[in-house]
Amino acid sequence: MLCQQCGRDFKDQRQLRQHVRWHDKKYRCKHEKCRDKRGFACQKDLARHQRTHDQIKGTQCPYCNRKISRLDNLEKHLTRAHKNIFWVAVISGDEATVKLLLQDGGDGKPKDIDNNMALVLATAKGHAGIVNLLLDNGADIEAKGNPRLTLREIALTGAKPIGWSGMTPLAVASKYGHEAVVEALLQRKAAVNNNGSESPLTYAACRGHASIVKLLLEAGADVNARGCFDTTALYLAAATGHEAVVRLLIDAGASVRGRGKMIPLSQAAREGHVAIVKLLMDHGAVPGPGGSV
Template sequence: MKKNSTFAMKRLTLLLLTTTCAVGLLASCATQSDLPVMSGKEAALRTAVFKGNLGEVQALLKEETNINAASKEGATPLLLAAQDGHREIVALLLERGADANQGMTNDGVTPLYLAAQQGHREIVTLLLEHGADARPARRNDGTTPLFMATQGGHREIVALLLSHSADAKQKTTNGRTALHIAAYYGHREIVALLLKHGADKSARMTTGQRPVDLARQQGHSALVPLLGP
């Protein structure tokens, strides 16, 4: 019964994604009439990717299929696979020429952004190895893959991104840096890592708060010596 309900939920989520309605991550909706016309093969590829069916994806890619076919707002097979943690499918799509930097057209969210957010370290590695850019920010708020990995406490991913030119000083639209986020959530190892890569302890949000102020506010007293005064 549980298996059937899980599959039913995945089918519902797939329907939402194919109408570009975000389920938590892909945030916005459109109707079926807003979608670009997809061939049957392209639609089948998206479905197979979403289900995590590697064999079906392999079979479909043997035929002439647009591997970067996307919804109106840019949800590609690679983006779906990266978000859901389907490492082997991500590897296959990249091997067959999927664009690692093709993001959502409404806000610029990329496969790397979603993989970093979800803590999929091996997928982050694959994307970076295939030319994914760690620097572009989400257009509506200025967050980056580095911000999302920091928020989730994914230290190894933070290290990977910093080693691939992610900017430790980059700010969101409200002036937050990754260091603000690490301080707020009490991620000591990430705080140290960001400082090692040039993060600015004195950076202020638009509200005037520094990373050390957020650490104090949240009761992370062990971080104050690192971030103080």
């Protein structure tokens, strides 16, 4: 009995029918260890099958060291034995566990929460690998949030992280100085200029993260964008004494006059940052109520 599609010979009708069904299955296992090149009707089934080829026998739970026979079972163990494990893994930077819980068919991620909260948490903690994983899994690169619970609180109480405010992931990463995360977000075209809310550049300038200021400027950040209380990045860097950042901003064409009553020169003088006062005056800032330039 010959297969009409490939000419293979079969002993009986039943075997032939089974084989013809295989032709209909679009997703084929191409793994070298797969002898019968099994076919599957959907991507998800193929992925589950392929994991059996890569499985490391006798793995261990990274949280309680319990011996686990198969990778599939580790996922079950994590979600059943460890409350809120997804959040703990996101916050502590356990990329392997996050990946395991996010993968096709994984049920470890809390169903009622999208990936956006996780993205903000991973960003705040500076875990670039997890940030990329979450973005690959549909998290919104402009998701706004500002998590207010500590890892300890979440792990101990099983509480969900709450507390959203207006910062985008790029603003959060800029504020906390996570350069790798800033790079990852910029590579994926995160907005460098927030319309309406405080710009990522002002957060980085205020905290003195010079390398991030540089990255943001190179990505097209508006050097005179508004920060909190009508400040600018230059005002904030001058006020907090971050000379390297002041230099970068002036070179990028920042207005030494600042905005409204927020005058960089006055504030740098008040705080006693002599080198910055000199730098600003060298670039046209004038003492006095007008501030000039």
